[in-house]
Amino acid sequence: MTARAVHTDGEMSVCGDIEAEVVYGYYNDQTxxxxxxxxxxxxxxxxxxxxAVEADTHFDLNDYQQGYGDGVREQPRELLVDEVFSNEEDEEQLDRTLLFARLREGEPVFRANDATAR
Known part of the structure; x- marks a missing residue:
């Protein structure tokens, strides 16, 4: 499957591989x-x-939990544009709704100076 972005919040199975800019799996107890x-x-x-995951940046299940691992909270901020972040409970965090809205519109989500740019 080739796509600009993949977002799932339920069970998803692809017979083959996935190639995309962004793959975001959200929600507890789903695969x-x-x-x-x-x-x-x-x-x-x-x-x-x-x-198997071949990604420039990969936040796995253990790293990307509500508490985040050390430094994980800053990494998306360094990688992604300001417009995909929102404040919740006085804390800035990545907003997947804003991220995927920009992707659907064809707008950039990665910073221009991102070292992992392809």
């Missing part, structure tokens, strides 16, 4: 299963991924 994910950014936000 994305495929052969290999090739992407610039992969985020497992409470969502289990059963696949």
């Amino acid at each position: 994305l299963q495929t052969g290999t994910i090739r992407a610039r950014l992969v985020i497992e936000d409470g969502h289990c991924t059963i696949a």
Whole structure:
């Protein structure tokens, strides 16, 4: 499957591989299963991924939980444009709704000076 971006908040199975700029799995107790994910950014936000992951940046299930690991909270900020962040409870965080709205509109989501730019 080739797409600009993939977002799932339920069970998803792809017979083959996924190639995309962004792959975002959201929601507890759900699974994305495929052969290999090739992407610039992969985020497992409470969502289990059963696949080989070849990504420039990969936040796995253990790193990208509400508490985040050390430094994980700053990494999306360095990688992505300001417009995909919002404040919740006086804390700035990545907003997947804003991220995917920009992707649907064909607007850039990665910073121009991103070292992982392809």
